[in-house]
Amino acid sequence: MAGNDAFFDGFLDDYYAESEEHLTAAADTLLRLDKLIGQPAAERAAVDDLFRYFHTLKAISAMVELKPAEVLAHHLEHYLRAIRDGENALTAGGTDLLIEGTRRLEQIISAHRTQTALPAINDVVAGVASLIRVAARPAADSPERSSEDRRWICTFVPTKELLASGFGVDAIRKRLAEIGTIVDATPRVGPNATISFEFTLLVPYSVDVVQQLIDVPVTVQAETTVNAAVEGTALPIGSDASAPAASGTGTSLSHVVRVDLSRLDHLMQSVGDMVISRARLSDSLTRIERHVPAVEWRAVQENAVAIDRQLRMLRESIMRVRLVPVGEIFRRMPFVVRDLARENGKKVQLELRGQTTEIDKYLIERLMDPVLHLVRNAVSHGIEAPDVRLAEGKKPEGTITLTAAAVGDVVTLEVADDGRGVDVAAVVEKAREAGLTIPAGALDVSDILNILCAPGFSTKRETDRESGRGVGMAVVKETIEQLSGTVTLDTEPGQGTRYILQLPVTLAIADALIGRVGVESFAIPQGSVREVIDVPEADIRQLEQNEIAPYRDGALPIIRLARIFGIPDSPAGHVHVFVTGTGSNAVGIAVDRIVGQREIVVRTIADPLVRVDGVSGATDLGDGRVVLILDPAVLGRLARQRTPRAIGDAAAWGRLRAFK
């Protein structure tokens, strides 16, 4: 269709976004197919879905003139049509080919996007063609119906008002599908030309349908009492009722809006500016308070509090808009595990948990590679070969569990395997060979993690495909720390390995605790503070170059900001300590005074010249002064390196002050 290219070029972003959705959905469905063998109704539904995904991919690829994608989608669709119509049976080889086809489509579209050479499709096309020629199978039997089910007729009459309040026919359909199986959906026209929809719903006898649908605007009848449908007599043409003014702009029924991420960033930045202005206003208000009569001051104060609350709500709403289910990261993993397990001759089952946990879109994009690396590691280094596992009394099939959970403002992602665990001796030997410094004495898990994450460390002698793509553990750790997160390791020889990534839900605006040292203020993200304690100076003991304080039957290393940053402190007989981190990563950050809790707008320090380890950014509390935001994870690590001067780099501190 020559001549269209210019016209439809503007839709390429829509095309990429939509094809990604269909490809992801197709991949999900394909991976589910294995488990549906022996369930003809479910298998058929899955095949129908797949057919539609490829059908739509074919149509939209044709529109943007991406011929190879159109042709490939066409062949996949053709094969699925043959299966749907009972001319072909779905075989394991067929599923593999569909998976390969899906992946190839993904590659074609991504190559088109990056304007690189498109991969060939001949092999997949030929494979599909040969499958279709294979003998046909008899038509599948009709879907089983249980006598346990009762048929209900649910009637829905759409109106503008209902639609506006979220009760559209699609919402009704979805709700009904949650309660039972919709076997029929028919639109009807009644005597007054009113359109209604009749859904036939199969529901187990045990379910109280009427009660379930009490808040849904449908009438419910058991099937026997339903009257035959009446073909309507129309209203006189041109009567008022026939033209319920389709007002102004066109309405869209889709409840999803795609928004360019940069627009959301912009919105978030505006809210950030407002938070700062609000803090400034609050600061000014405090200064004029005594000049204002009490009665009027109260009104001002009430409004200020209201603005505070509304601003917080606005901020939270925008943050929610940016949140997407972490499932986006998880979805690619089954493919990776499947391929890699096959290549390495291992049997691996992947369990995904907490896929609906929501995190900032920004984080999703950056977490993909680290999680991918950890999963690859788990397959190639963690899980043992089936015979080894059997010899150790384990199931031949290893399990990798990916878990996401959100608690408060912190998201936790875990990649766990039940494999051989980290071989500490091998790690130490390898680290020595690589010339890395190894802490003396018994190593705990955080020491091992530090070695694994040291640049230049790799336990495999040759860089193999899966882990040798430049994204080593060092990069994993660096990425997570850039996102103000932490990595922890938990491993047990013979039992398995678990990597725990903890991150703030969103980065732009956060709640923080403000502490004061001498004349300087510091902000610490509230999510990383577990506890605030008071410690008398007398309880703090010197141990080599470190200071420790008694804490819950153990010892807590103390970091004094005053010393690290070379600020004159004002000794007061006791210090306030923010406890951050857990286990051997726990560390206390000591300040003179705690100012309180504030909402801070995080401005990261991008300039490498003024970047200092342990400081993640800066913020403005509203009084015009810039306050540094501390990164407890890095501070803790620096403290454990037993080189207090590492952050006490006077030159760096000087540059930071100049920056302020």
Added chain:
Amino acid sequence: MHTILVVDDSPTIRKMVRASLQAVPSAQFIEAPTGLEAIEQLAVARVDVIVLDLNMPDMHGIDVLKFVRRNSRYKHIPIVVLTTRGDDSSRKAAEEAGATSYLTKPFAPQVLSGTVQELLNATVDSGAQR
């Protein structure tokens, strides 16, 4: 003011259809991603022309066509079927079910807007009866 109902499960195609029909003067658009929602729109809005995809989840375009043609209140509405090319049986089925016009994807924007414009003109010509 002409209201055009664009029915397609692909948001990209709906956007492309709308863009192509920007050439039609004083057109406004309503969209529906499924057949059921297309019929719901007929109930709540006045529609002058329908651009209809055939292969959609939960209600096939042919069934939407049949529904509209069976009902005296809506049967006058011109329907442009816009479906993926290469399916000859569906052309026949669509014509039998009462499609006013049948176009295939990939489509040329000018052809679509020309077709819709023609159908709207014809409606205006016979508009005296309405």
